[in-house]
Amino acid sequence: MRVAIVGATGAVGKELIKVLEEREFPLDELRLYASARSAGTTMTFRNQELTVELTPEGPIPADIVSASAGGGVSKKWARTWAGEGAVVVDNSSAWRYDPEVPLIIPEINPRAAKNHKGIIANPNCTTAILAVALWPLHRAFGAKNVVVSTYQATSGAGAEGMQELLDETRSFLDGKPVGHKVFQHPIPFNVIPHIDSFQDNDYTREEMKVVWETRKIFGESGMKISCTAVRIPTLRAHSEAATVIFERPVSPAAAREVLASAPGVEVVDEPARARYPMPLTATGKWNVEVGRIRQNLAFDNALDFFVSGDQLLKGAALNTVQIAELLV
Template sequence: MSETPKVAIVGATGAVGEEMRLCLEERDFPLESLTLLASARSAGKKLSFRGEELTVKELTHDSFEGIDIALFSAGGGISLTFGPSAASAGCMVIDNSSAFRMDPEIPLVVPEINPEAVKNAPKNIIANPNCSTIIALMGLAPLHEAFGLRSIIASTYQAVSGSGAQGIVELEEQMKALAAGQPVELKVYPRQIAFNVIPQVDAFTDNGYTKEELKMLNEGRKILGLDELKVSCTCVRVPVFRSHSISITAQFEKPVDVEAAKAVYENRAGVKLMDDPSNGVFPVPLDTTGKDDCLVGRIRKNLVFSNALDLWVVGDQVRKGAALNAVQIAELL
């Protein structure tokens, strides 16, 4: 890989695509050129990058000639259609969709957890994990190193940004309609999201779990290399704009101790402890909005199981849950 690669963002006008551009800029990512790609509808739009104005180009199968790294965040369909052709043109694809995550020949990477996995990408594609999975594992991986993770029970509080820019617009428009005494329109979510919570994220599968709920199981096993890891998850959309929160009960192989558990976050990259509840110190979604670090708090001994902790993990879904993690993967290359 060239030290100053040519980079492209596919889905450059979406919520995650916009954040990818911001992350590349903020992190002084060394690159020779940045190409912004999107659907024909968005082509021609001007976006700034490092003081320059870039014109969004229409995504085609020829878009990837000469591109070294392509960050995809335009949905699974676009990834399936354009990812392999980009990869066979010699471009390294870092894909934010779920399209390739469970392919055994495609690494699934959280740079703070399994950076070495990027070295083995025979298809020239690396997958970015699901946002809730990244955020949960940022909290759990340090505990796993110390105590050996056995199972996870999680309930999520997921922001509307997880549905992209349209999710954010839906919440804003519903709030405006309610303030004006107008009826609420449903476009993105099956039920009103304003002043409500919805226990559905992604489609339902045959066993009653949603695809989103099964991702923490399947992707968690792959990222941590734990084939026996058990995970049961309830994913819920809440009227929050950007950051996801996750309430976790984690069972470990070894006996756990709350003080030792808190100590595992010292000097860790990408995750910080914020845990002094009797002094009002615990993380909330607004604490991580627009920030890189995931935050962990409310660590305590679970009252049902031995060797188990309850904890609360918060992270910016658009940033560490998506754009930042993808840019960090690019940095590893």
């Protein structure tokens, strides 16, 4: 089993190397690729120094290629990389809406992975974190309408996003002017309701990704979903507040019971002990934390809940390795 990572030096790529190691993924060879900026540098995998290579403009000699170098690069090269039989598991949004490309969360639709034609898409990180908690509830009670607001970490915009939070916070505390490059506005001590580009319907593309992708993964083309996506000044792990109206009667106790045995989920819901999902506790975890589960006061058969999940793991690297495990 030969595995390659394109974008190995990025926020997702570095996590992928760690997850392959931690899950003891059965591989014989790992090759790391990036742009000319990082080609020639070294990274460590299983106590071995591996040299980062320049990404090929031709087939990649591997069985599985994890593509984590951005949508433009994937759109242009994924089919070529897969040319000699590799399966490309793509982390960008380049292929997710192609009807021929399966969009996979192994806890939800693992069987769809079999239908791949050389490319499998990994969902958007915000979608993945909501979906692992929503799916078991949907199966038990039938989710009809979903309204979600997100609280997204700066690392969702890559390694540069995280660095911008650190650098600009330091400037703020030193009394220097606070700038911004990755985000549309200064991020320290701010929240920015703008992630990705605005669409004709006044939602952002990030918000529509949650709608399009949840429907595709669940196989529920008519599910009514509305999202407000917001960037907040945290380093890592996305949180989301969800309100869901169900077809069948539901109670917080019944929901907790369903979630307690759901794969990929950890129920953290003891408000009296101040235990609920938070980015600081969700960071580094494979499971998505779910809590603040309560009966919604505005609608019948409806629940509110809060999730926090490490978007570099379940939203990217971990999900990729889980897909690779399915392929093995």
